[in-house]
Each structure stands twice: as structure tokens, then as C-alpha cells.
Amino acid sequence: MEAGTPQVVKLEDLHLPGQLTGRKHILSIQVENKPGVLARVAGLFSRRGFNIDTLAVGPTDDPSISRITLTLDGAVHPIDQVTKQLHKLINVLKIRDMEPDETVAREMALFKVSSAVENRAEIIQFAEIFRAKIVDVARRTMTIEVTGSADKIEAFERMIRPHGLVEMVRTGEIAIARGAE
């Protein structure tokens, strides 16, 4: 008998693997840096009815390759089907479904907060607690840069919102594997 092949295969012992993982997934996709590649990826998601939560695109250390990092909900989408469809795009080189425990993921956000004189001190204090940076101050507003996990950015948003959130912009998560790999 060869390793991995059972002697007898009974039909009642065959089972389907689960399709939905129920957690957030970060897909790190290496694509050829060519015109229209992002349109192909985005088009695939909309056509197949896959919902992207966040999307970040940028160059890599190799100028011929770009990286698309996107997050999506594994409770709604069969991630396996998503990656298989992505692999069919000729310009997609490599897809990594990042393991949460083995991944460093970061996102940046800019918050523009209305800051009357009386609550400035409190806002600055929040910024310090979150190790955020104040990057712009005007007469009525302050702009704060926060970097961290998506959770941290959401926590900061909850703290700052009561003070009058004027505008917020987020980059979407980017991720890299921990350790030597």
C-alpha cells in the first residue's frame, strides 16, 4: 500500500470539507505590474459577488511586481473559491492567505477632528495613548495619524468620534509574514 492511500475507500467515509471559515482573511496577492491588472482583480470580485472589505495596492521590492492586499470575510465567502478564481487571472503570480498568528498586519488612518480650545488637551491625550501623531493643526481642527491593526484604528475612532469627527480616511490593511519567510 502506498503512503496516504487507504486500502479500501468506503463511500460513507467520504466527507466534504467546510467551505466557510467564519473569520476575516487577509489575501496578499502578487501581480505583474502591468496596465489593467487592478481592473481585472476588482472586476472579478464584483462579477462573482465577492465583497472586498479593504484593498491596498503598492509596489514591491521588484519593480515588475505589485502587491494587492485585500481583506474579506470568510464567514460570507468561500475563500478557497475566491483564491482559485484569482489564480485564473494570468497576471496573478502568487496568492497568500495570511495566517493571522503568523502575520503582522497594519493599517494607517488619518482623522480630522474638530478641536475647540477646551477639548484640545483631551484629544492630544488620546493621541498619546494610541501612539498616534498629530500631523496638522488648524484653528478649528486637528489631523491625527494613527497606525496599527484595524482593531486599534476602530478603537481610536470610537474614542474620538464624540469630540466631532470631521473626516476620516483609512488605507486598508497591508500585511507581511512574521519571521524568516
Place this chain on the structure above:
Amino acid sequence: MRAADTLMESLKAEGVKDVFGIPGGANLPTYDALVDADFRHVQVRHEQGGGHAAEGYAKASGRVGVAFATSGPGATNLVTAIADAMLDSVPTVFITGQVRTELIGTDGFQEADILGATLPFVKHSFQATDARQIPEYVHEAFHIASTGRPGPVLLDIPQDLSRADIDYQPRTEPVDLPGYKPSTEGNIKQIRIAAKALANARRPIFYSGGGVINGNASEELRELAASDRFPVTSTLMGLGAYPASGDNWLGMLGMHGTFTANWAMDKADLIVAIGARFDDRITGKLAEFAPHAKIIHIDVDPAEISKNVGAHIPIVGDVKLVLPKLTREYRALQTDSSRLDSWWNQIRGWQQEHPLFYEPGKDGEIKPQFMVETLHKATQGDAIITSDVGQHQMWAAQYYGFDKPRRWINSGGLGTMGFGLPSAVGAKVACPAETVVCLAGDGSLIMNVQELATCVTERIPVKIFLMNNGYMGMVRQWQELFWDRRYSSVEMGASPDWVKLAEAFGATGMRCESSADLEETMVKALETEGPVLLDVRVAQEENVYPMIAPGEAARDMVEAPRAVR
């Protein structure tokens, strides 16, 4: 060398012998180069016709079909054919002219973003931004179109680039694309597990699809089926891979499949899906599809596996390579085939109780099913049959009895009316020695009837057998059965006079209105030189049965009502 000439050189290097197309402003350089190219160009009368001709060519021969069109409307006219080729996995390369590079994005005359428009249904597409890319992209396009799961590739060439002069060296090394490596071999461990599962199956069934035709694996399928008495059914696209006259054949499955095929799927304990994709026309109500079955799914496209129906034993690979391995592994197990006796008893019972059935026509009336049976006789069952989309397509699939692959050419996935005539043009160009019959519907034929001019001027002697019931019959059938018989815009009226129309194009027109004359008239049409249009007046309100009503489970399919049981 002028880039347009390198386009011809690289097409020739890819083995192209025939292309279909229409010139226009943006592809003038291509057509100028064509004058000196040594392959045939078939000048079609509408770009959609050119696209379907390229598909028919590919489906009949297995070689890549090629169509040319100019920018703007020329290119957008190709869109239906491109989508059709995507859904039926037809190896095709579409080469469009584009406005000059400096005009792109300015809404220039005859500018259309054809790359953007076709993005959802190409296997891949290229737009040249540098003239030197043109020959390179041709080779990449052919490689992508013809390997793995085949499909359409679009190459869009701005006019100024095809006029440019470039250094040209014929390509010698094979194409290597870093992001495109189809798996073909099939995991041998999975194949062994599949063989052992088959050995334990009591009620197995093979469900074969268009992938077996595309993969040229008809012989391999027959070998595997002969390894034991495995019952075989097939999708619309897979007809002919296993012979309809073969012992293990159950008929087509799905919405208008046989009772036996659908019930066998419903009661099976093991389904072996081979180059098939569990389309909704096959499964019926998904939640109730094949409730007792475990699934072995063999496909070259990993994304098809577990897309609609979960696979217990997935095997990703080229059917032509996987099936012989599965046959070898299965035969080595030396199973006792008597375990299939009671399954076959059940199947034979269904076949006897529920054969395909129609009420014969009275007083010379031609029943459409009879027309297909007569077509089989008149062609000795050995013609290439193309069809349009609708009732006639289903009757052809049910009653022609295809014994060989690549003899049945139709639009299955997209369901494109007007596919039949242009695809017959392509099939005849690909296989000039074969009899090519377009079994047309009157609703469909009018949609691309301009290609009759192509048949006449290019001397492409296809025979068009028109199943004329005066309706868009399938839509009428649905309005009758599911919309309270409120007929809405389905009558075709008495226009045109098809015989006169054929004659106006310079083809031969014939008509038949009585079942007694049908075979003789068909034979005469087949023996007449040049293109012939035979207008056959059939029973007008015949319905296609059996039928799985939309949204119903396969086991609830309904059969033809019988006047006398």
C-alpha cells in the same frame, strides 16, 4: 518589418490556416498585410458572424479559431461571440484594431474600450502599447487560448502600432508565462482514491461534459466506461464523447435530458463528473441535487471544483491524462462487476418505462422530433450538426444520437440565438470534406442570416435545415407552461419567404411541408451543390419534453403528455 506583417508571420507560425473577419479603418494595416499572407481569410458579413465562425471552426477541428475586426462597432459586434466562447471554453483569438495610440481615451472616431468591455469574459486580453509586443502577444494569446481550460483571448492593436517598423525575429522558444501554469497530470493519490471509491460504488454514474470534447478525451472516456459497466450520461456540450449507440449510454441529462439520466443521477451513490461544471441546467434545484451521491470531480480548471456542488474527491488535471490513469488503477483492483446488476436492472426499467417520446404527426404533419430523426437517416448519422438556440437545439440533442465527438456544435453556456449559421461556416471551412448541416430555428436564423452571403461568395456549401414553426418556440413553450399561455412577442409571422430569401442570396432554396417527402427532400438538399436552405414546416406548438421545470428538482421532471397510453 512592418508590425502588421509580423502579425501575419506569427499567426502562420502558430499554424493558422484560416481566419474570419471584416476590415475597417483601424485594422487597415492588418488587411493590407493579409494580401500577402498565405492563409485563407473568409470575409464574413457581420463581426458577430466572424466570431461565431471562429468558434465553429475551433469546435469542429480543435484548432484555435481566429477572427479579425476593426475598432469601435467592429469590436463591440464581436462581444457576443467572445462571451459565447468564454462560457463554452472555445479556444479562440480575437484580433481587433484600435484607434491610434494618441487618440485612445479621447472618444475618437470608432473608439471603444473593447478591453474594458470584454474584461468579464475573456480568458485573457492584451492591448499593444509598443509595436514590438505584437508578435509576442500573438504567441502568448495562442498559448493561453489553447491550453488548460481553453477560452477566448483578445488582442487589441492600435492602428499606428501595426504600421510601425520593427525588428522581427521569429520566436523559437516556447511561451512561458509566470502566472499561468495549468496543472494537467492529476494527483495520483487522488486518482487511486477515486478508483477505490468506484470499486465500492453500487450505483455509479459518469457525468461527462464539454471538457471531454475539448480535451480530445473521447477514447479515454470510452475505455474507462468499458472497464466495468459504468452508466454514462452527458451534458449538452459533451454529446458524442460517448457514443449514443453505446451500451452504457443513458442519454443527455439536465433540463431536457432523459428521464433515465436524471433519475440515475438522483439515485446514484457515486457521480464521476468529467470535464463538467454542474451548471444550473444540469442540477435543477441545487439543494435537492443528487442527494445520495458522493462526487468525484475531474476538471482542468480548479475553480470549477466545488464551485456549485462540493467534490468529495477532487482531481485537477487534463482529462486526457487523468482518465487513462483512473482506468489503469481501476482495472488493477479487479472488481466484481456483478455488484452493478441491480443498478442496471433499475436503469433498464426506467429506460423501458420512460423512453423519449412524442406523438407521431398525423396527415403528413412534420413533428420536429421526426425531422431530427429524418436528418439522422438522411446524413447516416455522420454529419457535423450546428444549431441555433431553442427547441430545435434540444430536439437535436435528444434525437440525433451523436456517436462521435466534435459533430455537435452549439451554443450551450451563453445560449446565443443566431449561432448556427456562422458556426456552420466555420465548421465547413475547418472540415471541408465533412457534411455540415445547420439545424436552424426560424427565430434564430434571421439573427445572422447575412452569413448566407458569405456561404455563397466564399463557396462554403453548408446546408441549412430550418425547423420552421413560426415561433420563437422555446420562449413560447415557457409562456405556455409558466405564464398562463399569454403569448408575448413570440410569433414570427410569415416573413420572410425563406426560399426566396435563399435565392436572393444566390443559394438554393427548398421547402418541405409533408412528412412523406421529408427524407427525400433532405437527401436532395444534401446532394445539391453549394449552400442550400431547406425550409421545413413543422408542427407549430410542439413542446420539448421531458422537462425539469425551472427551480424544481431533477426527480420531479415531467414527461410528454400522452394522447393514448
